[in-house]
Amino acid sequence: MKNNITRFCFPTTAREAAGLMARLGPRAVTVAGGTRHTRTISPTVETVVDVSDLPLKHIKADKAGLRIGALCTIDSLEKSPLLARWAGGVIARTAGMGSNALARVMGTVGGNVVRPHPYNNLPAVFLALGAQAVFTDGKREKTMPFAEMLAGQNMLLFGHKHLLTEVRVPAATKSWAACAERLSLTKSSWGSYAQVVVALDLKGGVIRKAAIAVSAVLPKAARMTKAEWVLEGRPANEEAAREASAEVVEELDRMTAGSASRAYGRHTAGVLTRRALMEAFGSRP
């Protein structure tokens, strides 16, 4: 393939890597797992910044919550004992959904969340858990809620000029009831018709807080705020799940402007929402 690469850098600190990216802008590209974009390098790129040596492969918990290094592979999330115990194991479960073993072993958290491709699984789960994305531009560290990052053009901006170093998940979510559902043509399909993650703060059978994130049927993961309102303050029962599910379909209908080609995805997101909620209700601690 024709390209204009003249330099490969292997930075060992995030600061160094981000410095390169900030300085070189479109003349550099960052490569981590490389499951996708090594085949589509822009002709402006002269420097490949291979960030795989950065010490960003941690999965740990402290008082503030969970900290997941941007270079953790999807596979390491799936197999993490810590994640298996966090919010009903929803991050690990999501990491294990779709694509295949090779993609999961190579692909990284960073690559999965900074590129707005509808077949990326992790944005929805981090969105539902109210996670923060931590970036550096080589000088300063910036923290931004996932919701904000995904909402605007920030994602693209931060994927190219800033380096994502970590994802932080609030401590409170550890005991939340959560569930992820995905329906795809086959188990190992990259894409899916719909992906739904629900995360609930349940106490005494009542939903105190609810988060529902939907992806695949939308170009980027998004929260279903109206459906969340339907749930909050209500008993966790089938009626609540059905109403929330109907609300999700309506909300998606608005967001996709009733597109006929998305009709099946919207319907499926509704079904998956109800099922995820029912499972989350049943799995509460």
Add this chain to the structure above:
Amino acid sequence: MTTKTRGRGTLKSVNGKFDITVNINGKDKPLQVSAGEYLLDALRREGYKGAKRGCDNGDCGTCTILLDGKPALSCMMFAAQAHGRKVVTIEGLGAPDRPHPIQSAFAEAGAVQCGFCIPGMVLAAKALLDENPDPDEAQARRALDGNLCRCTGYVKQIEAVLLAAKKLQTTGKGGKR
């Protein structure tokens, strides 16, 4: 940029070529690679023909190698990215006169038909068995789901992985390399 005392530093091209060193099958090997050349192309050019080209898009697994012990799609990596890292190709496992137990298991189980996907699959199996010496069928299926095969239906290949696990446990010839 300051030169790093640790790490892999920076590679600059000279006349469009990069000089890199890759540890291939246990030996450090100096290679000259082109800018933007993929690791699969470099390996095949250097004679490691066991790594196959099935799609050049990271979708089929025939180009699988082990990179620092983990399976990796060599068609999706620039060759220069392998600089300073450990690569194991199928040739590094065994040869027909001294096959690795996983290779023997694939032959014995009838898991090889056209064989084009087999080197990648054997390496994926190696990575699995290094991590989990006693996988069950579901784990074996999951570990191999990135290695497509159109000939076998995978039935005998999964049997082969389980047979290989048994062989490695009895011979003790497992372990990382």
Add this chain to the structure above:
Amino acid sequence: MNPDVSDKRDFTVVNHRVEKIDAIALACGTAQFTDDIDIRGLLVGRVLYSPHAHARIRKIDTREAKKVPGVLAVLTHEDLPRVRHTTAGQGHPEPSPYDTLVLSEKARYVGDRIAAVAAETAEAAEEALSKIKVDYEILPPVFDTMEAMKEGAPVIHDEDDSKNIPDAGHNICAKFDFEVKESEWFSEADVVIDQWYKTQWAQHCALEPHVAITYFDGEGRLVIRTSTQVPFHCRRITAKVLRIPVKSIRVIKPRIGGGFGSKQEVLLEPVCAALTLATRRPVKIELTRKETFVSSRTRHPFVLRLKTGVKKDGAITDAHMEVYCDNGAYGAHSLTVMMCSGSHTLPMYQAKNSRFIGRSVYTNLPVGGAYRGFGATQGFFAWESQMDMMAERIGMDPIEFRRKNYIRSGEGSPVFKAMGEGREGIEQKIASCGMDECIDQGMAAFGWHERKERNRQQSGPVRRGLGCACLMQGSGIPEVDMAAASIKMNEDGSFNLHMGATDLGTGSDTVLAQIAAEVLGITVKDIIVLSSDTDLTPFDVGAYASSTTFISGNAVKKAALHAREQIVKVAAKILDAKPSEVDLMDGKAVAGGRSCLLSEVAHTAFYYHDQHQIMGVASHYAQSSPPPFAAHFAEVSVDTETGQVVVLDYVSTVDCGTAINPTLAEGQNDGAVLNGLSYALCEEMAFSPSGAMTNASFRDYKIFSTADAPPFKTILIPTYEADGPFGAKSVSEIGINGPQPAIANAIYDAVGVRLFAPPFTPEKVLKALKAKP
């Protein structure tokens, strides 16, 4: 010679699970595929494809392309002999229309080959492609099978030099009609069902893309090293289209990374060779995955109509079968695939009145070709769905209904005679049929009755259902396919087995070596197999039509018997016995308690007495095509809220006569069944409104992985086919025909909706569920 050898049934090598002879080299990555050799000075060949579905080429300007540094040749149709041919690698004269040029003079689909380039590097080749200026006059395209036949539809083949197109003006590239009638149509039927079916575009997806390397040897002969199923057809067709003598060409088939029919087409070799002729340099063309999807070959999609009549007692009275086979832009395998949808299905059902109306149709889409199952797959989807519908209408158990109707040993069918492959067939009676055992053992292993019983009580949104399908295929093309082999003895008692039979990953080298070893009383370790090289091995039509074990196997068996006769003669002298007393076993010649090693026999022949080379040569063509039979059983779950269908369990039984190598036979069936399952549930080539394929990658065109494959099991049902080598019939194709109908039947059993257009995606199933009255 010992008269028992030919008909023996107590086998020492055959019917044993011998390890595939090339397995270990393949597992070690040392076995060489086409591209696994280094050739000094190898040029990169690349092809320019049409971006338009239908366009006349006014002018092609290659001047700028030729100026790109490193470019050695740029070819268009103007540079090549204008030889209309078919790419279908079939016996000569091929029953496909001669409608193709190596490089097209008119663009007939998105992906049609317009020009070819050879350059020192891939980058130079690509740059040259981008600099070829083609002046297209865009023509209206036609993408729908039925529309293409209508008056006024765009005429795709309006050239005047194509041959054997029955009705170019209506885009009909093949037609065949046939009828046998014992009574008035539908006069005896209690129930008549008239149903249309539609199958989808699919691709073979061999993991090794098509690849060819061409070069001149030291004597100036053209060597073609290629991933082909048909080395001898490749030599003939390449010679013809480039107007060079057959004797100037040598085709070498190394290890092949799967073909499934796609490599039965002579696609790359002529264009690659043309580049070598133009540059006098070695050239390689290796298709990308996208090119393999778009510009190699596909499974023909079919529109089928079955109108069948049945009596209340379960007898099928009438079978009216109408098929419209979409061939895409060229007519490869148009007549034969279309006919096989009827010739492999109609005889099984034994209707009194049978009618077949077949049309193959040009459209501006990728080209159909041979694909495992070869029309029978499409035919059985319709037929085995219809069988369940008929059984339901007359209130009969679907399995009992099947048992009542299927052809049995000793029975023939007028269809055998009427419908061959592209020409009249031959009369035959079924000599071996294990269908009853296939059904009995399959049902038992699957637990059909237990599952039925269990499924009576179901609730909730996910419902389970059972389905079955029964199948047959052929074993080679009778009185058409020919295979030859030679076997040469070495002084250490080993043998060189040379055959044109083409192992494309199926294991035929092993199976055929087992047949020879059985005859010669040795093991396969003493046989060095070479297949295939047109300079070194005798002729064989190649690997297709499920012919290798049955036809090439018989040739090998005869060649081995021929060698055996000579061995016995020499051994008789050594052992001081009559030739009739000599037997061969365990690598020795044995007579009356005395024995000598085969190496001693060879030594004697080489050096001591009446010196000569012991060598057997034989060829074989068949006068029958004994069908293998199979029964498939599926259980699925259908999620009524999402439409998702999951195959929970699948059992297939197959009667392939004597399984020469049970492990490899199981492997063939396993692979066919999984391909069928994937085809039933998720595989479909998708096209944009302008005819460009939109999912030409494994990421977007899904084929089943280990994670997607359901639990499934193959059970071999032994029978003995007298015409086959040591009782063998074919096994490689039949299994792919079952999953589509078995799953369609299981979906109906689960939720009461019937799907007539695979693949059965969740979206489609949900739509059908919602439309359910």
